[in-house]
Amino acid sequence: xxxxxxxxxxxxxxxxxxxxxxxxxxxxxxxxxxxxxxxxxxxxxxxxxxxxxxxxxxxxxxxxxxxxxxxxxxxxxxxxxxxxxxxxxxxxxxxxxxxxxxxxxxxxxxxxxxxxxxxxxxxxxxxxxxxxxxxxxxxxxxxxxxxxxxxxxxxxxxxxxxxxxxxxxxxxxxxxxxxxxxxxxxxxxxxxxxxxxxxxxxxxxxxxxxxxxxxxxxxxxx
Amino acid sequence: xxxxxxxxxxxxxxxxxxxxxxxxxxxxxxxxxxxxxxxxxxxxxxxxxxxxxxxxxxxxxxxxxxxxxxxxxxxxxxxxxxxxxxxxxxxxxxxxxxx
Numbered sequence: 001x002x003x004x005x006x007x008x009x010x011x012x013x014x015x016x017x018x019x020x021x022x023x024x025x026x027x028x029x030x031x032x033x034x035x036x037x038x039x040x041x042x043x044x045x046x047x048x049x050x051x052x053x054x055x056x057x058x059x060x061x062x063x064x065x066x067x068x069x070x071x072x073x074x075x076x077x078x079x080x081x082x083x084x085x086x087x088x089x090x091x092x093x094x095x096x097x098x099x100x101x102x103x104x105x106x107x108x109x110x111x112x113x114x115x116x117x118x119x120x121x122x123x124x125x126x127x128x129x130x131x132x133x134x135x136x137x138x139x140x141x142x143x144x145x146x147x148x149x150x151x152x153x154x155x156x157x158x159x160x161x162x163x164x165x166x167x168x169x170x171x172x173x174x175x176x177x178x179x180x181x182x183x184x185x186x187x188x189x190x191x192x193x194x195x196x197x198x199x200x201x202x203x204x205x206x207x208x209x210x211x212x213x214x215x216x217x218x219x220x221x222x
Numbered sequence: 223x224x225x226x227x228x229x230x231x232x233x234x235x236x237x238x239x240x241x242x243x244x245x246x247x248x249x250x251x252x253x254x255x256x257x258x259x260x261x262x263x264x265x266x267x268x269x270x271x272x273x274x275x276x277x278x279x280x281x282x283x284x285x286x287x288x289x290x291x292x293x294x295x296x297x298x299x300x301x302x303x304x305x306x307x308x309x310x311x312x313x314x315x316x317x318x319x320x321x
Binding site: 015016019089090 | 260
């Protein structure tokens, strides 16, 4: 591909990604996901210390599932009312190469985090929970590693797509990971603090972006 | 002494026009868009965009679907398989030319 073609396609591709992030709804969505996951992990940490009944964890998991089932519909409805009349509609091509790397990176980060509580729950229920004191000591630093990786990926996106607020959220994600590792006494509570913190960052940046987006564009735009 | 002119590749003239190239390049990485998104991305006027889209539709490169979102009229634009192939061909021709 020539420089001319590459520049044009890159510019056009990036404008599409910027368009997708212009309303802040994707950040709000991931903020809700992370906050709910953080709450579920915190409930799990409390139940492991026998401070609350274990069934609260089941309630949190059902809540997370209910949100994951309905969130796409809710986001699409908001987009139809708020986003599309202002800046137009564009739907991604299936298997679009633009976001493939990003998706892989997100799976790499989120999959172990999502699997960890399930694995621990299975071990607890089957009575095969080994003595994890040493592992838990090390596991406490997992949020710091995740935070730095996720923060770096967010910063990379900021540079690639010219979305400046991602620099701020990238730095804050990294800092949140380190703080969560320092504040947590074990892997579950440290992960809970990290998820809640990361969720709060995304909810804040997404909320501000959506508010500014609504103010910046006239809703009467055809 | 005769000097033979270099052979130029065959460019698809329909896509070679800058405004239409921008439209096709905008539609290439997406499944479908509405008129407003295309207008913002290409920075063309409504009339200009409409005229270029009609030419691309006549050539079979673009599929336009008139529909409604609620009570608001909506024009959905998609690149057809033929349009995608034409854009890929154009990119190849340009690559050969500048090599």
